[in-house]
Amino acid sequence: MTRTDRLVARQAVARTHRWLVAGVCLVVSAGIALVEFAARRDSDLWTVDLAVYRAAGDAVRHGLSIYEPSAGILPFTYPPFAAVAFAALVSPSVSVAIVVWNAGQVACLIAMIWLCLRHCGVAGRARLLGCSVGLTVLALPLTPIDIDLVSGQVNIMLMVVVLWDLLRSDARGQGIAIGLAAGLKLTPLIFVVYLVCTGRIRQALLALGAFAATIAVSFAVLPSDSSTFWFGKVFDLYPVSKPQSIYKQSLRSVLSRLLGTTQVNGVWLVVGSFVGVLGIGAAVLVHRRGASMAGACICALTGLLVSPVSWEHHWVWIVPTLIVVGAVAWRSRSAVACAVVMASFGVFTARLDWWGVPQEAAKALHLSMVQQLYTASFAIVGLLIVGWLVVASFRFRTMLP
Template sequence: MTIAVSAAIAVVEFAVHRGSELWAVDLAVYRAAGAALSDGHSVYASPSGKLPFIYPPFAALLFAPLSLPSLPVAMIVWNTIEAACLITVIRLCLQHCGMQGHRRRLGWAAGSTVLALPLTPVDVDLMAGQVNTMLVLIVLWDLLRSGARGQGIGIGIAAGLKLTPLIFVVYLACTGRIRQALWAIGAFGATIVASFAVLPSDASTYWFSKVFRINPVSRPQNSYNQSLRSVLARLLGTARVTEVWLVAGSVVGVLGLGAAVLLYRRGAPLAGACLCAFTGLLISPISWEHHWIWIVPMLMVVGTVAWKARSVVAWTVVLVSVVVFTARLFWWGVPHQAAGELHMSVVQQLFAASFVIAGGVMMGWTVWSAHRSRTSFP
């Protein structure tokens, strides 16, 4: 069922979005890196007119096969994999939310994936041919297999593909899982060693230069960037917000990780993982709309509590969050030019920060509810 539904989703996404501005924009970058690797060229020498490859060189090894078929075929194959990952993510969440029966979970996961397609992070992830859903699956699978041998290796490998999962290494350490954190560090280090062994020049370029650039592809105030740094740039009317962002990000990082650790220690590992992920999205220098794919497991956490507690407030949080993460408020009525983004009205500021605001509200409600409610969190 998983492959059939995933392939159907990939074909529908292909038919609906082909020709749009964002169609396959990221997959094209992955393919270019894979082609460069096959041809013996640098993966960081982007062809003119394409976005640069800003991932660790280890990721190019994963993307190399994508350069072999034509772009349409590669897009359908890749989105079949991404959709299958999303189905599996939801099935994992359903298992930890208490749903019994493998077939029942699989059926609900397939149906829920179809319902999740209008969510902006899901839609843009598939439209652009992104890798985010795969990373969410690797991280969640690793975090939720509590006590398993080698726990943390998945997180380390995910970080080798894209640096953002590194926050989960800190999360493992803060929750007292030191051995698992060391496994993650070891696996991450192994991806770096492998990169230097296979791609020594590109590895040197990335790890000694590109990794220190916090603004490699976009201006800080970009309205599509749903991170704390971007919100601060628009609020303060200047792109030079590094110092303020570092202070504010440190505060948010400590509070967010603290809340995630609290939930984990109260027996809510899925909720803790989601809060850690949201913290990472808030404090990251760049969090595009598709990076917020973690909204899917977060909605399942809040939805489970709403269902168990029959809570009107919880259902309100779910419904409002679905609207915000579907409506694409920062796409409409918001300037998308460098100067205009620094001079927004109050309403435009709210629209441009919609994911940040909604994510913060969901985090705050989750912590507050877990403290006051007798309903158990997954």
């Protein structure tokens, strides 16, 4: 057999392996989606957000306003470009749409974990596939992942797009995916700041260009709704509920519950700006010390903390963050790193209703100190992990991915 023949044979085997990996991921994703459909469809949150996306897509196809309230459906609070994208969500059956959407979410979760593990140095398709599927199953009980799947949210999909764009070795076109993701949901815009502060000006400009393109498309397709959003709704800090909701985990909501008032915007701007500057500074520091994945996670956690609204399911970034800490624990055999992983997993798996915390908005302004700690648990752990990662970038510099 000639060298050329051997090369062709190896390429054929590699293609076969890629198809096998894709097939296993597809089967696992569909299986988990079907289990979710069978086990969770009686939940009060079942596909409430997917219903919003489908309604917005229907409105685009039928020439209706995407921001007009629909009976029995939560209001659409996303940029109009998202509605244009959701117009492609056409399905002859609601059940089929639910299963396909959740299968896509699970596939994105597997892909995100694969990206993270490969960045951490895990080699070999079989090992990557086994570890990715195993960690995906392990991540399902985490509250952000569980609610994201049950409600039919889009956060996992956006997370894998942003991570792929930040971690890929080929810098050509880097930033475009982040800009497109921001066109669907504004939260990825914090990564543009991160790109600028880490000296990747060209990538930041590409991200802003892609984001501007989504705005231009939305004005071309939905001029009235685009004006409504960009000149009005984008500044609405109360899009769905009051800030004191116990299911909101940003600093603004923590301050609202702690101070017992909804009028916290002034305090939040001061505290949020301080935390934002420190958080981005920490992300840049860690990135410059060679830990690009840890830097991306710190940036994401900072965005969740300073955002006006961060629901529980927005905290899906805890999964790559725990992989970062877990990589340090595995490489260094550090008991502290192991404790950080286990404690964080426990906090993000626990549910607020386990502790009898009142869910009514009025009662959320009059919580005991212990209940305050419960309802601020995501924010507290997020701040602690950011601090730990900064310390780890010095103590475990060569081990932090």
